[in-house]
Each structure stands twice: as structure tokens, then as C-alpha cells.
Amino acid sequence: MFAIDAHDVTKTFRSGWLRRRETAALRGVSLTVPRGAIFGLLGPNGAGKTTLLSILSTLLTPDAGSARVLGLDVRRDASALRRRLNMASGRPSFLWSLRVGEIVALYGRLYGLHGRALRRKVDELVELYELVPYRRVPYSELSTGLKQRVALAKSLVNDPELLFLDEPTLGLDPDVSVRVRQHIARLRRERGITIVLTTHYMREAEELCDEVAFIKGGLILARGTPAELKRQIRLGEVIALKLDPPAVPWLAEAPGVLRCVEEDGWIECTVDEAEKRLPEILRALHADGVVVRNVQVHEPELEEVFVELAK
Amino acid sequence: MSWRSEVLAVWAIVVRNALMASRNVFFFFELLFWPIVGVVSIGLMARFLGLTPEQASFVLIGTIALSVVNVCQLEVAYAVLLDVWSKSLKHQFLAPMGIHHLTLGSWLVGMVRGLLIFGLLAALGWWAFDFRVLAPGPVAVATFLAGCFLNAWIVGVAVCALITLFGNRAEAFAWSSVNLVLVLAGIYYPVSVLPEPVAALAAAIPLTYFLDAYRAHFGFAQEFRAPVATGLALSALYALLAHWAFWAAVQRARRTGLLLKMSE
Ligand SMILES: Nc1ncnc2c1ncn2[C@@H]1O[C@H](COP(=O)(O)OP(=O)(O)OP(=O)(O)O)[C@@H](O)[C@H]1O
Ligand SMILES: [Mg+2]
Numbered sequence: 001m002f003a004i005d006a007h008d009v010t011k012t013f014r015s016g017w018l019r020r021r022e023t024a025a026l027r028g029v030s031l032t033v034p035r036g037a038i039f040g041l042l043g044p045n046g047a048g049k050t051t052l053l054s055i056l057s058t059l060l061t062p063d064a065g066s067a068r069v070l071g072l073d074v075r076r077d078a079s080a081l082r083r084r085l086n087m088a089s090g091r092p093s094f095l096w097s098l099r100v101g102e103i104v105a106l107y108g109r110l111y112g113l114h115g116r117a118l119r120r121k122v123d124e125l126v127e128l129y130e131l132v133p134y135r136r137v138p139y140s141e142l143s144t145g146l147k148q149r150v151a152l153a154k155s156l157v158n159d160p161e162l163l164f165l166d167e168p169t170l171g172l173d174p175d176v177s178v179r180v181r182q183h184i185a186r187l188r189r190e191r192g193i194t195i196v197l198t199t200h201y202m203r204e205a206e207e208l209c210d211e212v213a214f215i216k217g218g219l220i221l222a223r224g225t226p227a228e229l230k231r232q233i234r235l236g237e238v239i240a241l242k243l244d245p246p247a248v249p250w251l252a253e254a255p256g257v258l259r260c261v262e263e264d265g266w267i268e269c270t271v272d273e274a275e276k277r278l279p280e281i282l283r284a285l286h287a288d289g290v291v292v293r294n295v296q297v298h299e300p301e302l303e304e305v306f307v308e309l310a311k
Numbered sequence: 312m313s314w315r316s317e318v319l320a321v322w323a324i325v326v327r328n329a330l331m332a333s334r335n336v337f338f339f340f341e342l343l344f345w346p347i348v349g350v351v352s353i354g355l356m357a358r359f360l361g362l363t364p365e366q367a368s369f370v371l372i373g374t375i376a377l378s379v380v381n382v383c384q385l386e387v388a389y390a391v392l393l394d395v396w397s398k399s400l401k402h403q404f405l406a407p408m409g410i411h412h413l414t415l416g417s418w419l420v421g422m423v424r425g426l427l428i429f430g431l432l433a434a435l436g437w438w439a440f441d442f443r444v445l446a447p448g449p450v451a452v453a454t455f456l457a458g459c460f461l462n463a464w465i466v467g468v469a470v471c472a473l474i475t476l477f478g479n480r481a482e483a484f485a486w487s488s489v490n491l492v493l494v495l496a497g498i499y500y501p502v503s504v505l506p507e508p509v510a511a512l513a514a515a516i517p518l519t520y521f522l523d524a525y526r527a528h529f530g531f532a533q534e535f536r537a538p539v540a541t542g543l544a545l546s547a548l549y550a551l552l553a554h555w556a557f558w559a560a561v562q563r564a565r566r567t568g569l570l571l572k573m574s575e
Contacts (some may be wrong), residue, residue, distance in 0.1 A: 059405055059571065060570065097334040112407075
């Protein structure tokens with residue numbers, strides 16, 4: 001059973017009354033997401049991630065194609081569907097002079113809660129997101145992280161079966177991001193919520209998502225588990241070196257080295273397998289009399305995955 | 312949807328608008344300042360020009376009606392404006408609510424504000440100019456207020472439709488176009504003094520009829536036959552049209568993406 005089953009969804013934005021501008025945001029997206037999964041949508045700015053989430057959450061209507069969400073058609077059954085899903089964005093905005101508790105309560109009422117049930121829900125969510133001390137603080141006076149927590153709290157008022165999170169950790173400090181991620185994982189584990197999220201952080205996608213899809217230019221270029229994708233795209237890993245003398249011409253030709261670039265005094269060598277190549281390279285450098293001042297090994301950045309995928 | 316969730320959705324909007332109103336420091340200003348300035352200056356002008364008490368009451372009824380309609384329609388327009396200003400429109404349209412919940416909820420708050428203003432201006436008119444607005448009795452007053460509120464609802468919903476259609480840049484345009492309609496309704500003059508094509512326009516505005524009916528209680532010749540019934544019928548028609556326009560504008564905003572653009 002799929003939580004999301006979309007076929008050939010297209011969306012072109014037309015704006016301007018006199019001079020029409022057209023942007024093809026989605027150019028035929030087909031996607032299935034199993035129930036109970038955490039699914040990641042990755043892609044560069046303007047790829048169409050937010051547009052896709054907006055269509056699947058019935059906020060926008062697709063131009064063509066079909067999409068069934070929780071077994072319901074996004075066009076025909078929109079209002080029935082709206083009761084069962086919710087969305088939060090990393091750039092949240094709410095009525096600025098309402099207080100935290102009032103915001104959660106407002107949306108609780110809109111989703112049909114009242115009286116004791118409403119009060120209980122608001123208490124529960126305010127506690128869950130550690131917003132108790134801020135309950136009576138106006139939204140406009142909250143920090144970015146607190147605002148995001150309010151958005152997350154709001155997105156759970158109707159106990160959604162499906163939750164869309166658009167860049168949930170945008171602009172959060174690392175400590176808070178980690179906690180938000182743990183929380184997202186817990187939502188799925190404890191409440192069985194299917195979660196579709198977008199992110200620009202590869203780390204986040206790897207840590208959280210059962211599967212990811214890469215979207216670019218309104219098309220899905222690849223999908224799979226993070227590990228599958230890396231194998232599929234064979235990006236390798238990056239060994240970054242700080243050397244004295246700073247340039248070593250033969251490094252790019254060394255066995256297992258796919259390419260080398262210099263950046264900010266670091267030489268970044270993309271290799272097939274860091275664990276195997278690092279000792280080899282270090283031995284060769286030592287033999288050559290090159291002093292190694294610093295070494296870092298890391299996985300390829302998201303951008304690199306895209307550069308590769310776009311080829 | 313059960314009637315209970317219908318009531319709840321409307322109530323959610325009532326609470327929202329009431330809370331926002333109570334938080335806004337300009338609220339009292341907005342609520343009181345211009346209506347009072349209007350009544351005082353019109354009253355003084357009437358005295359200066361040496362208008363008869365009947366003539367003065369004719370103009371004052373118009374001023375009070377305009378104030379009540381303005382305050383109420385502003386609140387109805389808040390149905391979308393509050394969210395447009397704070398860029399949070401999408402949450403509302405992500406929730407399972409209809410536009411009638413929005414317009415009804417904000418209308419209820421608008422009526423409370425309208426009533427406050429009406430009471431205040433009636434008292435002010437009595438105290439400063441010996442003008443008894445309430446003299447025609449509760450039924451006539453209630454009919455008159457109902458007319459004002461219905462007009463305000465229509466105007467407010469039309470503003471919502473225009474803003475949802477053109478985006479928040481259309482705000483000024485939305486206000487001026489609807490205020491033009493109000494001025495045509497014969498606030499300060501009998502519709503009969505208007506030139507022919509404009510008079511026909513005035514006859515298409517429900518407020519014209521409610522003013523006509525109310526002024527008849529102050530001894531002015533009625534210009535229309537069955538003004539209250541006509542006013543109600545026209546109001547019902549326009550309320551439907553305005554809601555249809557608002558609904559269509561929301562559908563369009565979902566297609567064009569304006570709904571998202573107004574939320575970020
Ligand atoms: N409401 C809108 N009106 C007009 N064009 C839009 C609208 N929303 C998005 N677009 C355009 O559609 C394309 C896809 O945008 P979208 O917001 O879906 O990208 P995204 O993948 O979410 O990007 P980001 O990572 O920057 O959030 C972009 O070219 C954008 O300019
Ligand atoms: Mg986006």
C-alpha cells in the first residue's frame with residue numbers, strides 16, 4: 001500500500017498579467033512512497049521540491065498527471081485528504097501577534113478539535129516541542145529555532161497519517177538540527193507517520209531517510225536508498241590533504257584517484273575507496289619527501305552528487 | 312462535514328480575528344477615530360450651513376452607515392489580509408476549511424465592531440447634535456444595521472477575492488474600488504440627485520435601499536418601493552456572487568501558485 005502514488009505530474013507556473021512568464025517547475029514526476037516510510041527529496045534550488053510537496057498536500061493543483069495520496073485523489077478528494085495530512089516548513093510563518101499556544105489552538109480548531117480535547121492536544125504538543133516557557137510569547141518574538149518548533153507542533157494537531165516537511169532543519173544550529181532529526185525519526189517510530197521531507201543536507205538524508213529521490217529541473221533523476229544511490233553513481237569519497245610543498249602533480253595520477261582539485265590550500269582527491277587508498281597515498285607522499293600537515297576524509301557533498309547526476 | 316465541525320471552523324476564525332484585534336494597538340484608533348471625526352465634522356458642517364434638523368439627520372445617517380460598513384468590511388477583509396500580511400496564508404488553505412468559514416467568522420467579529428461603533432456614534436450624535444438615531448425603534452434600527460452588515464460582508468468578501476486574485480499589491484486597488492461603490496450608494500445625498508447612468512448604478516447597490524428605508528422614518532420621501540425587500544434580495548445575490556468570486560480566486564491561486572507566493 002502506497003502513501004503516495006503519483007504519475008507524470010506536471011506543473012508550470014504562469015505569472016504576470018501583461019507579460020506572461022512561464023516556469024516549468026515539474027515536468028512529469030512519477031513517484032511512489034510506501035506507507036510508514038521516511039522519504040527524502042533532494043535537489044538544488046529551484047528543482048521543484050516545494051512545488052511537488054505543495055501538490056501532494058493539495059495546496060496547489062497539478063496541471064496534468066495523477067496523484068493519489070493515502071488512496072485519495074489530490075484533485076477530487078482534496079478536502080477529505082486535508083484532514084489526514086499536514087505540512088511544516090523550515091521557513092515558517094504564522095500570525096505574528098498570536099502567542100504560541102494560541103497558534104496551535106487556532107489550527108486545532110480548524111481541524112475540528114474543541115473543549116477538553118483541544119486543550120489536551122495543545123498541552124501535549126507544547127510539551128513535546130519544549131515550548132512550555134514560550135506558550136504566552138507572541139510568535140514575532142521567537143527565534144528561528146522556536147518558530148520551527150511551533151511549525152512542527154502545528155503540523156501534528158490533526159494527528160496526520162502523512163507529514164510533509166519542507167527543509168525542517170533550515171537555519172538551525174547543529175545541536176538543534178540533531179534533535180529535530182531524532183524527533184522526526186521518533187514520529188515515524190512511535191506514531192507510524194509517513195514522512196516526506198526535503199533537504200539540502202546529504203547527512204540528514206542519509207541519517208533519516210529509508211529512500212531518497214533526486215529531483216532536478218522538475219524531473220526525478222534517481223531514487224533509491226542513500227547507499228544504493230552512492231553505489232549507483234559511484235562518487236567515491238574525498239580525501240582532503242594539506243601538504244608542504246602545497247602542490248604534488250603526480251597525485252591526480254595515483255591509483256584509485258578519480259580526480260583532484262585544489263581549494264583554499266587543500267588538495268581534494270576523490271578516490272574510489274578511502275580506507276584502501278589513504279595509506280597508499282600517505283606512504284607515497286612520505287617516500288616523495290612531502291610533509292602532510294593535515295588530512296580529512298569525507299563523503300562527497302550533495303552538490304557533487306548533483307553535478308554527477310546532471311551529466 | 313457535520314454542523315459541529317462547521318460551527319467549530321467558524322469559531323476558530325472568530326477567536327483568531329478577535330485575538331488579533333485585541334492585540335492591535337491601532338485597533339481602538341481605527342475603531343473610533345475616523346468615525347468620530349466623521350460625525351463631528353458633518354454635524355458641525357450641518358450647523359454652519361444652517362441645515363434643518365431633518366437635513367442634518369439625513370446626512371448624519373449616511374455618515375454613521377458609512378462608518379459601520381467600513382469597520383465591518385475591514386474585519387471581513389481580515390479573513391485573508393491578516394494571513395497575507397504575516398505570510399501565513401497557506402496554513403489556512405491546507406486545513407480542511409471552506410471559504411465560508413473564513414468569511415462568516417470574520418463577519419461575526421466585524422458585526423460586533425460595527426455594533427460598538429454604531430452605539431458610540433448614536434450616543435455622540437445625540438449628545439452633540441441632539442440627533443436621535445435610535446428614534447425609529449428597534450425593528451427599524453435592526454433592519455438598518457442588518458443592511459449595513461450585509462453590505463459590509465459583500466464588500467469585504469469582494470476585497471478578499473481581489474486580493475487572492477491579484478496578490479497583496481492589489482490592496483489599495485481593492486479598497487478604492489469598493490469604497491467607490493459605497494459612495495455611489497447615496498451616503499450624503501438622495502440618489503435622485505445623481506445623473507441618470509450613475510443613479511442606475513446606485514440603484515444596484517443594496518445599501519441604497521436600506522438608507523432609503525431608514526431615512527423614511529425621519530420623514531423623507533421614500534424613493535423606492537419595498538426598499539427593504541429589494542435591499543435583502545440584492546444583498547443575497549451579491550453575497551452569492553462575492554463568495555463565488557472568492558472561491559474562484561482561491562482555485563485560481565492554487566493553479567497559478569499565488570497561494571504559495573503569498574506565503575513566503
Ligand atoms: N508560486 C510560484 N510562482 C511562480 N513560480 C514559482 C512559484 N513557486 C516556485 N516557482 C518556480 O518553480 C521552480 C521550482 O521551485 P520550487 O520552489 O519547487 O523549488 P525547490 O526545489 O523547492 O527549491 P529550493 O531548494 O530553493 O526551495 C522554480 O524555478 C521557482 O522559481
Ligand atoms: Mg523549496
